[in-house]
Amino acid sequence: MAAAPQDKSRKPRKPTESMDRDELLAAYTTMLLIRRFEEKAGQLYGMGLIAGFCHLYIGQEAVVVGMQHAIDTGDEVITSYRDHGHMLAAGMDPKGVMAELTGRSGGYSKGKGGSMHMFSKEKGFFGGHGIVGAQVSLGTGLGFSNWYRENDRVSLTYFGEGASNQGQVYESFNLANLMKLPVVFIIENNRYAMGTSVERASASRDLSLNGVPWGMPSFSVDGMDVQAVKAAGEEAVAHCRSGKGPFLLEMKTYRYRGHSMSDPAKYRTREEVQKMRAEHDSLDSAKARLLELGLDEAGLKKIDDGLKAQVQEAADFAQASPEPEPGELYTDVLVGG
Amino acid sequence: MVDILMPALSPTMTEGKLAKWLKRPGDEIKSGDVIAEIETDKATMEVEAVDEGTMHEILVEEGTEGVPVNTIIARMGGDEVAAPKPEVKAEAPAAAAPAKPEAPATPAPAADPAYGETKPTTVREALREAMSLEMRADKDVFLMGEEVAQYQGAYKISQGMLDEFGPRRVIDTPITEHGFTGMAVGAAMNGLKPIVEFMTFNFAMQAIDQIINSAAKTLYMSGGQMGAQIVFRGPNGAAARVGAQHSQCYASWYAHCPGLKVVAPWSAADAKGLLRAAIRDPNPVIFLENEILYGHSSECPVSDDFILPIGKAKVEREGSDVTIIAFSIMVDLALKAAEALAEQGISAEVINLRTIRPLDIDTIVESVKKTSRVVSVEEGWPFAGIGSEIIATVVEHCFDWLDAPPVRVAGVDVPMPYAANLEKLALPQPGWVVDAVKKLF
Ligand SMILES: Cc1ncc(C[n+]2csc(CCOP(=O)(O)OP(=O)(O)O)c2C)c(N)n1
Ligand SMILES: [Mg+2]
Numbered sequence: 001m002a003a004a005p006q007d008k009s010r011k012p013r014k015p016t017e018s019m020d021r022d023e024l025l026a027a028y029t030t031m032l033l034i035r036r037f038e039e040k041a042g043q044l045y046g047m048g049l050i051a052g053f054c055h056l057y058i059g060q061e062a063v064v065v066g067m068q069h070a071i072d073t074g075d076e077v078i079t080s081y082r083d084h085g086h087m088l089a090a091g092m093d094p095k096g097v098m099a100e101l102t103g104r105s106g107g108y109s110k111g112k113g114g115s116m117h118m119f120s121k122e123k124g125f126f127g128g129h130g131i132v133g134a135q136v137s138l139g140t141g142l143g144f145s146n147w148y149r150e151n152d153r154v155s156l157t158y159f160g161e162g163a164s165n166q167g168q169v170y171e172s173f174n175l176a177n178l179m180k181l182p183v184v185f186i187i188e189n190n191r192y193a194m195g196t197s198v199e200r201a202s203a204s205r206d207l208s209l210n211g212v213p214w215g216m217p218s219f220s221v222d223g224m225d226v227q228a229v230k231a232a233g234e235e236a237v238a239h240c241r242s243g244k245g246p247f248l249l250e251m252k253t254y255r256y257r258g259h260s261m262s263d264p265a266k267y268r269t270r271e272e273v274q275k276m277r278a279e280h281d282s283l284d285s286a287k288a289r290l291l292e293l294g295l296d297e298a299g300l301k302k303i304d305d306g307l308k309a310q311v312q313e314a315a316d317f318a319q320a321s322p323e324p325e326p327g328e329l330y331t332d333v334l335v336g337g
Numbered sequence: 338m339v340d341i342l343m344p345a346l347s348p349t350m351t352e353g354k355l356a357k358w359l360k361r362p363g364d365e366i367k368s369g370d371v372i373a374e375i376e377t378d379k380a381t382m383e384v385e386a387v388d389e390g391t392m393h394e395i396l397v398e399e400g401t402e403g404v405p406v407n408t409i410i411a412r413m414g415g416d417e418v419a420a421p422k423p424e425v426k427a428e429a430p431a432a433a434a435p436a437k438p439e440a441p442a443t444p445a446p447a448a449d450p451a452y453g454e455t456k457p458t459t460v461r462e463a464l465r466e467a468m469s470l471e472m473r474a475d476k477d478v479f480l481m482g483e484e485v486a487q488y489q490g491a492y493k494i495s496q497g498m499l500d501e502f503g504p505r506r507v508i509d510t511p512i513t514e515h516g517f518t519g520m521a522v523g524a525a526m527n528g529l530k531p532i533v534e535f536m537t538f539n540f541a542m543q544a545i546d547q548i549i550n551s552a553a554k555t556l557y558m559s560g561g562q563m564g565a566q567i568v569f570r571g572p573n574g575a576a577a578r579v580g581a582q583h584s585q586c587y588a589s590w591y592a593h594c595p596g597l598k599v600v601a602p603w604s605a606a607d608a609k610g611l612l613r614a615a616i617r618d619p620n621p622v623i624f625l626e627n628e629i630l631y632g633h634s635s636e637c638p639v640s641d642d643f644i645l646p647i648g649k650a651k652v653e654r655e656g657s658d659v660t661i662i663a664f665s666i667m668v669d670l671a672l673k674a675a676e677a678l679a680e681q682g683i684s685a686e687v688i689n690l691r692t693i694r695p696l697d698i699d700t701i702v703e704s705v706k707k708t709s710r711v712v713s714v715e716e717g718w719p720f721a722g723i724g725s726e727i728i729a730t731v732v733e734h735c736f737d738w739l740d741a742p743p744v745r746v747a748g749v750d751v752p753m754p755y756a757a758n759l760e761k762l763a764l765p766q767p768g769w770v771v772d773a774v775k776k777l778f
Contacts, residue, residue, distance in 0.1 A: 039368075043387050046344030048406055052578030052755065053348060103578070103756035114580040114755030130582035131540065132512045165511040166543070193512055195488035201511040257385075262347030264380035267488060270371070323758040333751050 018231040019069065021293045027069055027226050028286040029303055031061035034085040035283060036304075036311045037094055038257075041084065041101055041115075044315060045261050050101045053130075054115045057085035059256035062282035063188055064089045066229025067156055070237050076146075078126040078139040079158035081116035082188075082255075086158065090123040094310060098318035106321030110328055132193075133166030135159060136185070140172040143183035143246065154182045154240040161250075162193020164207055173214045173246070180245035184236045185211070187248070188223065190255040195267035211248035223251030224280045254280065339388055341411040343397070343404045346375060346382050348577045349629055353377045354402045355410060360392045366413060373399075373410070378461075378632040380493060390414045444672035446604040446635050446689075447653045455606075458637035460630045463605040464494050464570075467612035468532060470641060472502055475530065478616055479506040481521055482534030482571075491536045492572065492631055518544035518569075522551045525565035525621075532616060535571035538587045538625065545590075552621040553596030568615045570624035573601070574665065574716050575764060577629065581752035586717030588664070591623040592694045592726070598647055599693040601625040603668040605637035607691055610645030618647060625693075627666045650697035652704065656686035659710040659774050662701060662727055664690040667714045667765065674714075674770035683774060693723060701727065702734045709740040710777045714770055719747035741777035746770050 019027060038056040045054050057064070060082075068077075068089040079086045087097050092108065100107025100118050108118040117128045126142060129135040139157025146153040163169065164187050176183050187207050191198050204210055208220040217239065221232040229251065236247035254276045258265050287300060343353065354376040360366055371383045372392070390413045397410040404410065458466075472478045479502075484491045486499040486509040499507040510517040514535065521531040535541040541548065548569060556564030575584035592599045598620055602608040608626070615622035637643075653668060654675050663671040668689045675685035686704050690697065705711050711731050713724035724745035731743055749763045 039387055046346075046384075047342055048345045051345070051348060051757065052576075052580060053583070100755075103759075109755075111756035112581075112754040112759065114578065117580055117582070117755070130580065131543070133543075162512045165513045167513065167515050194491070195484055196509060196511070200487075200509065258382075261345070262350070262377070262380070262382070264382050324754075324756050326758065326762055328756075329749060329751060329754060329759045329762050 016228055016231040018227045023069065024286060025290060027065050028290060030065045030089055031226065031283055031286065032304060033307050034061045034088050036307045037088060038084060040311045040315050044102065049319060050115065052114055053081065053260045054101065055082040055260050056257045057082055060188060060190060060253045061085055062226040062229055063223045063251045063253050066226040067186065067233045069230045070233025071154060071156065074124065075153050076124045076126055076142045076155040078135045078142060078155065080135055080160060080163065081130050083118065083128045087118060087125055090125045092120050092123050092125060094314040095317040098314040099321045102318040104318060104321035105324045106317060111324040112328065133159065133163040133168050136163065136169045137172045140176050140181060140183055143176060143181035147179065147181050152241045154184060154237050156184050156186060158186045158188055160193055161187055161189040161198045161207055162196065162201060164210060165201055173211055173216060176246035177214045177216050180243060182240035183246040184240055185246060185248045187250045188253055189250055190253050192267065194259045208248065208250035216246055216248050218248035220250040220252060223253035224282045226282055226286055338393060339390065339413045340409045341413055343406050343408040343410050344384055345406045346377055348579055350377045350406060352403045352405045355397050355399055355404050356381055358395060358399050362392050362394055364392045366390055366392055388413060444669055446606060449606065452638035452640065452643050454639050455636035456639050457634045458605040459632055459634045460605050460608045461494055461632065463609035463637050464612055464626065465496065467609045469498060469501065471613055471616040472506060477528065478530045478532065479508065480532045480534060481508040481510055481517060483510055483512055483536045485509060485534050492628060514540050514543035515547060519547040519551065521567060522547050522565050525567040526555060526563050530566045530616065532568045532570060535569065537583065538571050538573040539583050539585065541569065549594050553594050557596060564619065565621050566619045568622050568624055571626060572628040573625035574627055575753055578755060578757065578760060580755045584753035586715065588625060588693050588715065588717055589722045592723060597694065598622045599625065600647060601665040601693055602691065603665055603689050604635045606635065609637055610643055611647065611691060613644045614647045625665060630666055648692050648695045648697060650691055650700040651689045652686060653689045654687040656684040656708065658684045658708055659712060659777060660686045660688060660704040660708045661712050661714060661770060662688045662690060663714040664693060667716055670765055670767050670770060671714050673767040677767060677771050678774055685774065696726065696730060698730055698734060701730060705731050705735050706738045709738050711743045712746060712770060712773045714746045714765060716748050716765060718750050719745055720750060722747055744773045744776065746773050
């Protein structure tokens with residue numbers, strides 16, 4: 001597969017049946033959890049319970065869930081500020097995530113990080129980064145640590161197509177393939193960086209080719225199809241684990257909501273958004289497939305109801321959890337004081 | 338029944354205009370439908386329904402201005418399929434209230450009779466006007482940055498400028514701060530006069546090498562042959578609840594470096610007068626704005642000739658017992674503190690630095706010789722901060738006039754926390770200044 005990566009990258013790969021019924025159901029459930037969680041976060045923001053910047057992942061769920069199904073416990077994940085989905089997919093507790101969004105002591109960063117900055121050593125989630133592109137070099141460093149220790153772990157490094165224009169991304173690509181570091185670079189191409197479409201920001205017309213000058217194998221993937229994502233992810237991860245170096249995946253996806261909560265959304269039409277939602281929604285297609293595989297509406301509705309209750313519980317927890325103690329202001333600046 | 342509340346649509350929004358209802362009583366609503374349009378100081382935004390149901394009644398008519406966040410604006414009839422709904426709604430307004438700081442009344446700048454007729458102007462408008470006036474006057478001036486053109490500016494500073502000046506002079510860049518900053522400095526070395534907007538100064542850290550090593554040092558390294566007439570501008574310091582990576586003050590970082598001028602406006606007049614001076618200055622100028630001040634309005638000279646000198650501070654309030662020195666949004670704080678001190682019988686003089694480098698030593702020294710006490714106020718960290726420089730200057734120039742050791746008020750020496758209560762504790766409050774002053778007596 002690494003033989004002619006450039007050819008493969010020209011077109012999104014064909015949807016693949018990479019999951020059996022149970023696995024697809026599990027993936028669907030996680031995607032739906034992310035969606036319900038994000039809807040609730042949007043609501044709480046509107047009520048002033050969440051403040052600052054809050055970037056929702058609605059529309060992109062298949063990317064992170066598909067990739068999570070391609071890795072093993074012990075592999076690492078790092079991403080940008082659009083991070084709620086990545087944390088839920090990594091198995092972090094919705095209560096702790098939501099409580100961080102409300103800035104309470106029960107949050108993953110004790111309320112000190114907020115929506116953009118959460119971490120979980122236990123779940124291999126390394127944040128949660130606010131400076132566009134910065135996590136790409138950090139993710140390369142996660143890969144470096146695995147190379148150094150000669151284990152077979154892989155790190156997933158997510159970034160937006162807007163971030164893919166930052167210089168340190170290419171410095172990282174070079175380092176990673178030069179040193180054969182086990183990093184899967186994942187561009188979440190949701191077509192917009194705030195109000196700038198990919199066409200207005202990138203001279204490169206095919207982002208999956210951006211690793212080619214460094215000899216990095218790559219391809220584009222239909223990021224709205226969780227099974228296609230998983231299949232691509234497995235290939236990339238296998239390549240990394242076998243010591244052959246990094247891999248680049250361009251996920252073609254779409255965000256339904258604004259960039260953050262304060263997005264006037266004048267840079268795209270409502271029709272464009274509605275069309276994506278109506279025709280390419282990852283949850284709709286996964287659900288349709290599950291029905292074909294013999295599940296019934298009532299069963300799926302029950303799952304949805306359960307998730308809504310779980311998310312409501314997280315929201316209740318996030319409001320009931322107390323604010324951090326004033327003394328927390330001074331802790332964690334340096335180890336040992 | 339589900340209450341629809343006036344949503345908060347940005348980190349700094351406390352109220353907005355209900356511009357338009359797109360759903361009327363009786364209309365079916367599906368999740369994702371746009372139900373209303375709301376105007377904030379930054380933009381018009383669409384409000385999407387999260388719940389499903391039927392619009393029941395509208396409580397705030399369209400066209401209403403100044404609707405506070407969390408006001409109930411409409412009621413919607415729920416339907417059984419919808420999510421287990423807002424137990425939250427009942428306690429929400431109360432719970433949410435403390436999260437949004439009250440918009441404080443802006444203390445007004447001291448009058449400047451010298452500049453003629455004035456009108457109430459927001460800092461945002463003043464900045465836009467300054468750039469537009471200079472761009473009309475000089476074809477070599479252009480504006481470049483992320484979202485400055487088609488999007489009309491991330492904070493709407495450059496609204497309308499693409500229309501007036503066209504895409505060769507108002508340029509959207511990709512997210513490539515290091516690259517476009519270097520490009521702008523190169524263009525400046527070759528005689529153009531770029532205005533580089535950083536979406537916020539936090540992102541200028543990606544580009545700080547080009548700012549210091551290329552823009553600030555070329556004049557010196559070339560023996561005076563070439564420099565860079567360039568302005569780097571954008572919001573600096575804490576906004577509201579945006580966390581550690583998006584809230585810090587860079588005044589002392591840039592002020593440290595020879596070869597740069599550093600300006601930090603407070604009022605609309607400062608913004609207009611100083612930005613024009615910065616654009617005309619033949620040197621690289623770091624122009625530190627403040628997001629919270631963008632919407633603040635104050636009297637600003639209307640004259641197309643109005644300009645302020647770089648390097649001159651302004652006494653915003655005269656007093657005889659203590660000198661409080663501040664810049665940018667901390668001038669608000671200093672004036673509030675002065676007000677509180679006056680009630681306690683202490684007469685405070687407040688200096689708005691306007692320019693941080695070169696520092697207006699004369700104005701500072703003159704004031705301290707009069708009051709014999711000095712307190713510096715800044716939002717940034719205390720260590721090696723602007724306060725340190727001010728106090729060293731005072732000690733060097735008027736030690737013998739001092740009746741008490743100078744005091745610094747600064748942001749707490751920690752990265753900015755997200756939690757509302759901790760963020761409040763991290764940022765200087767008027768009370769801190771009052772307490773600092775009272776220690777001097
Ligand atoms: C270095 C830097 N520059 C600018 C910003 C402001 N900013 C935050 S997100 C964003 C757009 C990023 O778009 P993309 O990488 O496509 O990710 P998406 O938001 O679509 O997930 C910008 C410009 C920032 N946070 N960091
Ligand atoms: Mg994007």
